[in-house]
Amino acid sequence: MKTSFQRFIEKFVEGLLFLSGTITSFAVILIVLFLFKEGWGLFNETPVEKGSVIALNKSNPVQELTAQQIKNIFDRKITNWKEVGGNKDSIIVFSVNDISNYYSDAELGDSLQFVPQRISELMGKKTGIIAFFPTEYISKNFQGRILAMKKVTLTGFIKDKEWFPTAQPAAQLGILPLILGTLWVSLVAILIALPFGLATAVYIAEIADARVGKILKPVIELLAGIPSVVYGFFGLIVIVPLVQKTFNLPVGETGLSGSLVLAIMALPTIITISEDAIRNTPRAMKEASLALGATHWQTIYKVIVPYSISGISAATILGIGRAMGETMAVLMVTGNAAIIPHSILVPMRTIPATIAAELGESAHGGLHYKALFALGCVLFVMTLVINLTVDLISARRKYSK
Amino acid sequence: MVKDYVKKPKVMAKDVNLYYGDFHALKGITLSMEENTVVALIGPSGCGKSTFLRCFNRMNDLIPSTRITGYVMVDGKDINDRSMNVDELRKNIGMVFQKPNPFPKSIFENVAYGLRVNGVKEAKFIEERVERSLKQSALWEEVKDKLKKSAFELSGGQQQRLCIARALAIEPSVLLMDEPASALDPISTAKIEELIYELKNQYTIIIVTHNMQQAGRVSDKTAFFYMGELIECDDTKTMFTNPKHTRTQNYITGRFG
Amino acid sequence: MMDSGKIHRRKQASQNFVFTLFTLMSASIVLVLFVILGFIVIRGLPAISWDFLTKMPEDGMTKGGIYPAIIGTFCLMLGSMIFAFPIGIMSGIYVHEYTKDGILKRFMKAMTNNLAGIPSIVFGLFGMSLFVNDLHFGDSILAGSLTLGLLVLPVVIRTTEESLKAIDNSFRVGSYALGATKLQTIRKVVLPMSLPNIITGLILSIGRISGETAPILFTVAAYFLPKLPHSIFDQVMALPYHLYVISTSGTNIVESRKMAYGTALVLVLIVLILNLLANVLRRYFGKKVKMN
Ligand SMILES: Nc1ncnc2c1ncn2[C@@H]1O[C@H](COP(=O)(O)OP(=O)(O)OP(=O)(O)O)[C@@H](O)[C@H]1O
Numbered sequence: 043m044k045t046s047f048q049r050f051i052e053k054f055v056e057g058l059l060f061l062s063g064t065i066t067s068f069a070v071i072l073i074v075l076f077l078f079k080e081g082w083g084l085f086n087e088t089p090v091e092k093g094s095v096i097a098l099n100k101s102n103p104v105q106e107l108t109a110q111q112i113k114n115i116f117d118r119k120i121t122n123w124k125e126v127g128g129n130k131d132s133i134i135v136f137s138v139n140d141i142s143n144y145y146s147d148a149e150l151g152d153s154l155q156f157v158p159q160r161i162s163e164l165m166g167k168k169t170g171i172i173a174f175f176p177t178e179y180i181s182k183n184f185q186g187r188i189l190a191m192k193k194v195t196l197t198g199f200i201k202d203k204e205w206f207p208t209a210q211p212a213a214q215l216g217i218l219p220l221i222l223g224t225l226w227v228s229l230v231a232i233l234i235a236l237p238f239g240l241a242t243a244v245y246i247a248e249i250a251d252a253r254v255g256k257i258l259k260p261v262i263e264l265l266a267g268i269p270s271v272v273y274g275f276f277g278l279i280v281i282v283p284l285v286q287k288t289f290n291l292p293v294g295e296t297g298l299s300g301s302l303v304l305a306i307m308a309l310p311t312i313i314t315i316s317e318d319a320i321r322n323t324p325r326a327m328k329e330a331s332l333a334l335g336a337t338h339w340q341t342i343y344k345v346i347v348p349y350s351i352s353g354i355s356a357a358t359i360l361g362i363g364r365a366m367g368e369t370m371a372v373l374m375v376t377g378n379a380a381i382i383p384h385s386i387l388v389p390m391r392t393i394p395a396t397i398a399a400e401l402g403e404s405a406h407g408g409l410h411y412k413a414l415f416a417l418g419c420v421l422f423v424m425t426l427v428i429n430l431t432v433d434l435i436s437a438r439r440k441y442s443k
Numbered sequence: 444m445v446k447d448y449v450k451k452p453k454v455m456a457k458d459v460n461l462y463y464g465d466f467h468a469l470k471g472i473t474l475s476m477e478e479n480t481v482v483a484l485i486g487p488s489g490c491g492k493s494t495f496l497r498c499f500n501r502m503n504d505l506i507p508s509t510r511i512t513g514y515v516m517v518d519g520k521d522i523n524d525r526s527m528n529v530d531e532l533r534k535n536i537g538m539v540f541q542k543p544n545p546f547p548k549s550i551f552e553n554v555a556y557g558l559r560v561n562g563v564k565e566a567k568f569i570e571e572r573v574e575r576s577l578k579q580s581a582l583w584e585e586v587k588d589k590l591k592k593s594a595f596e597l598s599g600g601q602q603q604r605l606c607i608a609r610a611l612a613i614e615p616s617v618l619l620m621d622e623p624a625s626a627l628d629p630i631s632t633a634k635i636e637e638l639i640y641e642l643k644n645q646y647t648i649i650i651v652t653h654n655m656q657q658a659g660r661v662s663d664k665t666a667f668f669y670m671g672e673l674i675e676c677d678d679t680k681t682m683f684t685n686p687k688h689t690r691t692q693n694y695i696t697g698r699f700g
Numbered sequence: 701m702m703d704s705g706k707i708h709r710r711k712q713a714s715q716n717f718v719f720t721l722f723t724l725m726s727a728s729i730v731l732v733l734f735v736i737l738g739f740i741v742i743r744g745l746p747a748i749s750w751d752f753l754t755k756m757p758e759d760g761m762t763k764g765g766i767y768p769a770i771i772g773t774f775c776l777m778l779g780s781m782i783f784a785f786p787i788g789i790m791s792g793i794y795v796h797e798y799t800k801d802g803i804l805k806r807f808m809k810a811m812t813n814n815l816a817g818i819p820s821i822v823f824g825l826f827g828m829s830l831f832v833n834d835l836h837f838g839d840s841i842l843a844g845s846l847t848l849g850l851l852v853l854p855v856v857i858r859t860t861e862e863s864l865k866a867i868d869n870s871f872r873v874g875s876y877a878l879g880a881t882k883l884q885t886i887r888k889v890v891l892p893m894s895l896p897n898i899i900t901g902l903i904l905s906i907g908r909i910s911g912e913t914a915p916i917l918f919t920v921a922a923y924f925l926p927k928l929p930h931s932i933f934d935q936v937m938a939l940p941y942h943l944y945v946i947s948t949s950g951t952n953i954v955e956s957r958k959m960a961y962g963t964a965l966v967l968v969l970i971v972l973i974l975n976l977l978a979n980v981l982r983r984y985f986g987k988k989v990k991m992n
C-alpha cells in the first residue's frame with residue numbers, strides 16, 4: 043500500500059523535524075560562541091584605549107602601573123613616585139591639553155606641527171613626568187619611555203572594585219560591585235517573594251477549593267505576562283517614592299526598590315513550579331498522615347512539603363535565576379550606582395542593567411564594548427550554573443521516585 | 444454467655460449510603476462487629492469494599508463531592524456528627540493501605556510520626572513506643588540497627604510492616620486494612636497474616652481482601668459485597684461452607700468475580 | 701496517653717491560624733496585581749484617545765501619539781511569530797513524537813531548558829553581535845524579530861511538548877492499528893487533538909514578545925523615529941522601549957508622564973487581551989472536548 047514516494051515523504055519530514063529539533067542546541071552553541079568571541083577579546087586589551095599611550099621619563103625606574111594606580115595618579119591621589127615603587131620624586135601629570143602651559147603658541151607652530159617634538163622634549167626634561175597623549179604625537183627619536191601596559195586579566199576583571207569603563211586615561215574594569223549588586227538585589231527579592239509564593243502555592247494546591255484556584259490561575263498568569271518595563275515603570279512611580287518615604291532616604295532608587303519589583307516578578311515562577319511539585323505528592327502519602335490523626339496543616343508541613351522539597355528548591359533557584367537576569371525593571375528602579383553595596387538601602391547596579399545602559403554608548407569593537415560582552419559572559423555563566431543546578435535537582439527527583 | 448449478650452458492638456454501620464457525585468457507591472449497608480474480632484470484606488473489584496472501609500475513619504471526606512447518609516458508629520458515637528473531631532477519630536482508628544506508603548523520613552521517624560503529630564514530646568516515651576510497635580509488627584529484628592536509615596531503603600514487605608507499626612504506635616482500637624498483602628510476595632504475605640492473627644487479641648480489625656484463603660485463615664466474620672450492596676455477612680466458617688446466597692457461593696468458589 | 705482534648709484544640713488552632721494566614725497572603729498577591737493594573741488603567745485611560753493611538757509623537761515625545769511604536773511592536777510580534785512558531789512546533793513534535801527516552805531526548809530537553817534560562821539581555825547581546833554586526837542586517841526589524849523569536853522558541857517548544865503529552869497514547873496506537881504511518885497519525889490524529897492547547901500556549905507567548913525590551917534595545921528599537929518602516933531592514937520604534945525612554949530619559953520626563961501612562965496601558969491591554977483570549981479559548985475547547 044505504501045508507495046516509495048510516501049516513504050520518501052515520511053523520511054523527508056522526519057529529517058525536517060529533526061533539524062528543527064536541533065535548533066535550540068544550535069542556538070545555545072551560537073550564543074556561547076558569539077558572546078565569548080566578543081567578550082574574550084577584552085583580555086587581549088590594555089586598559090588604555092587604542093590610539094593613546096602613557097609615557098614616562100627614561101630615568102624613571104617604574105616598569106608597570108595598574109589601571110587603578112594610573113587613575114589615582116591622574117586624580118592626584120598619588121602624588122609621589124615612591125608610592126608606586128619608584129624614586130622619591132613628585133609626580134608631574136601631563137596630558138596634551140597641558141602643553142600650552144609649557145610652551146608658547148609660537149613654539150608649537152602655526153598648525154601645531156611642533157607638538158610631537160615639544161612633548162618629546164618635555165619628556166626628556168622632567169624626571170617626574172607621566173604623560174597621556176595620542177600615539178600620533180610620538181615623534182621620531184622620542185625622548186621618553188612608553189609605559190608598557192599590562193593586559194586586562196580575568197581575575198582583575200572579577201576582583202577589582204571599581205567600574206569606570208570610560209575613564210581616561212585608563213579604564214577601570216572591576217565588576218565586583220556589579221556582581222555583588224546583582225546578588226544582593228536578586229537574593230533579597232527571593233527572600234521577600236518566597237514566603238508569599240510558597241503560601242500561595244500551598245493555598246492553591248491544598249487549601250483552596252477548586253473554584254478559587256481557577257480564579258487564582260489566570261491572576262498568576264497575568265502577573266507573569268505583564269512586561270518588565272511596565273513593572274519598572276510602576277516601580278519608578280510607586281515603589282521608589284514609597285521606599286524613600288518609609289526609610290527616610292535621600293533617594294528612593296535603591297537595591298530594595300529593585301528587590302521589591304523583582305519579588306513581584308519572581309512570584310509566578312515560584313508559585314507555579316512549587317504548586318506543581320506539591321500536587322505531585324502521592325495521595326497515599328497524604329492519606330497515611332491524615333489516617334494517623336494528623337491535621338491537614340501537620341500533613342502539609344510534615345509530609346507534603348518535605349516530599350516536594352526538591353521541586354520547591356528548584357522553583358526557588360529558578361526564581362533567583364530569573365531575578366538575576368532581569369534587566370529593564372531593575373535598570374529603572376535601582377539607581378545604578380556602581381559601588382560595593384553595604385546595605386540594601388543604597389543605589390545599586392546589576393550586571394544586566396549595566397549592559398543595557400552602556401552598550402548603546404560604547405564604540406563597536408572598543409574596550410568598553412568588549413568589557414560589556416565579557417560582562418554578558420559572566421551573567422551567562424551565572425545563569426548556566428543555576429540552570430544546571432535545577433536540571434540536577436529535577437533529575438535526582440525523577441531518579442528517587 | 445450473658446456477658447456476650449450485652450456486649451456492645453465496637454463499630455457499627457447502619458443503613459449507610461454513599462454517593463460519589465451521582466454515583467451510588469454504597470447502598471444501605473448495615474453491619475456491626477464486636478471488639479477483638481476480625482471481619483473480612485470480600486467481593487468483586489469495584490463493589491465498594493474500600494469505600495466502605497474508608498467510612499470508618501472518614502477518609503472519604505478527602506474526595507470532593509462525596510455524600511454520605513445513615514450512621515457510622517464507633518464506640519457508640521456517630522462519627523459523622525458535627526461534634527466529632529476528625530483527627531481524634533483517626534487517631535483512634537488505624538489504617539493500613541494497599542500499597543506500602545512510608546513517609547520520606549527515617550524508619551524511626553515513620554513510626555514516631557503519629558505520636559509527634561498527636562503532641563507527644565518525651566523522647567524516652569517515643570523511643571519505647573517505637574520499639575514496641577516495631578516488635579509487634581515483627582520488624583524490630585530486621586531494622587533495629589538502621590533506624591536512622593530512610594524508610595525507602597526497606598523491601599516492599601518490610602515497608603508494609605513498617606506501615607503497620609506506624610499505625611500501631613498510637614494505640615488505635617480499630618485497625619482498617621485495605622488489601623494489606625496484595626502487593627507482596629508469598630513470604631511477606633504469610634508474615635502479615637501471622638501478624639493479623641496476633642493483633643486480634645488487642646484490636647478490632649476490618650480487612651479487605653481478594654484472597655479467599657486469606658479471608659478464611661484470618662477472619663472471624665466475612666462480609667460479601669456486590670455492586671455496592673452487602674449481600675451477606677456471617678461467621679467465616681459458615682460463609683465458606685454454607686452460604687445463604689448463590690451469588691456468595693459463586694464468588695467464593697470462584698465462578699465469577 | 702495524653703490530654704487529647706487540649707492537644708486537639710491546639711492542633712486545630714494552629715491549623716486555623718496558618719490557613720488564615722496563607723489565605724491572606726494569597727489574597728495579597730491578587731491585591732498586588734489589582735493595584736498595578738488599577739494604577740495603570742486609571743492613570744492611563746485619560747491619556748488614551750484616537751489621536752494617541754494614530755498620531756506620530758511630537759514635541760520631544762511630550763505630545764502627539766505612539767502610532768509608530770504600536771506599528772513597530774506589531775511588526776516585531778509578527779516577525780518573531782513567523783520565525784519561532786513553525787520551527788518551535790516542529791521541534792516540539794520531533795522531541796515528543798520521534799525521540800525515544802534516552803540521551804538524545806534528555807540532551808534536547810536540557811538545551812531547551814538552558815535556552816529558556818538565558819537572560820533576555822544576553823539575547824540582546826547575541827542578536828547585536830550576530831544579526832546586526834556580522835550578518836550586516838543593521839538595526840532592523842529582521843534582526844529584532846530573529847532575536848525575539850529565539851527568545852520565545854523554548855516557550856513554543858515546551859508548549860507543543862506539553863500539549864502532545866496530554867494526548868493519550870491509545871489514540872496513536874489506534875491509528876497505527878488502522879495502518880496509518882507515523883506521519884499520518886501525527887497529522888490526522890495527534891496534531892488536531894493537541895492544537896487547542898498549542899494555540900492557547902502560543903497566544904500567551906505572543907504577549908511575552910510584545911513586552912520584551914532588553915533583546916530589542918540593540919537590535920532594532922529606535923529612540924525617536926516618526927515614520928513607518930518600509931522594509932524588514934528598517935528600524936522601528938517599539939512600545940516597551942518607548943515606555944522606557946519617556947519614563948527615564950526623555951527630553952522632558954515630567955511633561956511626558958501622561959504619554960508614559962498611556963503607553964503602559966496600551967502594553968498592558970495587549971497582554972490582557974491575549975490572556976483573556978487564551979482563557980476563553982481554553983474554556984471553549986475544554987467544553988468541546990468534554991462533549992465528544
Ligand atoms: N473518588 C471516586 N470518585 C468517583 N467514583 C469512585 C471514587 N472512588 C471509587 N469510586 C467508585 O466507587 C465504586 C467502589 O469503589 P471501591 O474503590 O470502593 O471498590 P473496591 O471494592 O475497593 O474495588 P477493588 O477491589 O478494585 O479495590 C467503584 O465503582 C468506583 O468506580
Ligand SMILES: [Mg+2]
Nearest residue numbers: 492493494621
Ligand atoms: Mg479497593
